[in-house]
């Protein structure tokens with residue numbers, strides 16, 4: 001019997017949660033929320049790529065019985081491998097799986113989960129960037145639900161709840177603008193890694209922090225929104241909102257705009273993803289309106305953030321192109337982290353990749369994963 005709480009006359013069951021990428025930044029926020037609301041959440045299995053120490057310490061603290069390391073080089077007694085993890089996703093009893101793996105590696109796990117008709121709380125935006133057409137198809141056939149964790153998409157998802165699609169006119173994704181919003185453009189050549197990693201409003205994993213500085217992240221989020229909400233690209237706008245308080249805005253057909261707000265924390269979208277369709281009572285996250293001075297907006301400068309426009313273009317072309325750009329960007333970031341290229345080279349490498357590859361319409365999963373490897377090479 002898993003009945004645990006009553007809220008507003010509704011019975012809240014204790015949810016059995018699977019967490020992939022539990023050792024990362026999103027993973028840490030998931031652990032915080034699960035610990036804070038242990039009356040309604042329990043983690044039944046969890047994965048990391050290679051960080052055994054952290055995985056074991058989380059598992060011990062939260063009494064997680066089954067843990068997995070997906071790095072193929074690592075074999076440890078009592079810890080499952082990537083193939084065991086897929087088998088678990090296919091056979092284990094759980095209510096929702098959180099995919100918080102970073103990058104293209106997350107896609108096969110998204111597919112495995114939704115193929116079972118299971119609910120998926122999705123942080124791994126790359127799954128939709130690379131294979132939105134496959135994911136949408138499987139979801140509609142198997143009846144699984146995807147609940148977004150990305151804060152902008154969670155905002156839209158929350159605002160849209162209870163509305164018809166015909167009421168929707170545009171969605172406006174907000175972006176912080178990252179650390180270089182006001183840096184003179186002449187100084188971009190001299191940008192160092194430590195400056196890139198100092199995000200003004202969000203504390204996130206390395207890859208997504210770099211993507212926020214180039215605004216590649218916002219381009220990926222436009223594609224993510226297109227697939228999640230089944231909205232035409234022409235109805236998806238993005239705007240810089242440096243304070244990161246308004247997480248996104250829905251514009252309805254009557255001209256009304258409804259926004260979702262809070263301090264910048266991933267814990268809130270995670271909590272909502274786990275308790276959807278209700279807002280569960282929690283005093284974990286508090287936003288003081290008095291502490292907010294101003295909420296401002298500005299357009300996205302093409303010269304400063306070329307990757308944003310390039311990725312949106314790849315999204316509109318569709319097919320294999322978003323995978324090509326995503327893989328080129330992942331590889332360019334690896335090279336930037338190794339000190340082999342400069343910050344401005346990231347966008348140059350991504351742009352070159354777009355010109356080097358022919359499009360493939362409607363690619364299947366094998367083609368997507370193959371092209372992902374080829375581009376990286």
Ligand code: NDP
Nearest residue numbers: 021023024025026048049050051101102105123124204205
């Ligand atoms: P992190 O880099 O902090 O964590 C990544 C997690 O994925 C770790 O647990 C890591 O394991 C695991 N992992 C890394 N590579 C692989 C692989 N090849 N196969 C399987 N697992 C792997 O990332 P974030 O938590 O920042 O981001 C996760 C996802 O969420 C990304 O898609 C990101 O875009 C998205 N997102 C993140 C936000 C944030 O605030 N951080 C906000 C919105 C979206 P190990 O520790 O062992 O390396």
Ligand code: MG
Nearest residue numbers: 150151152221
């Ligand atoms: Mg986001």
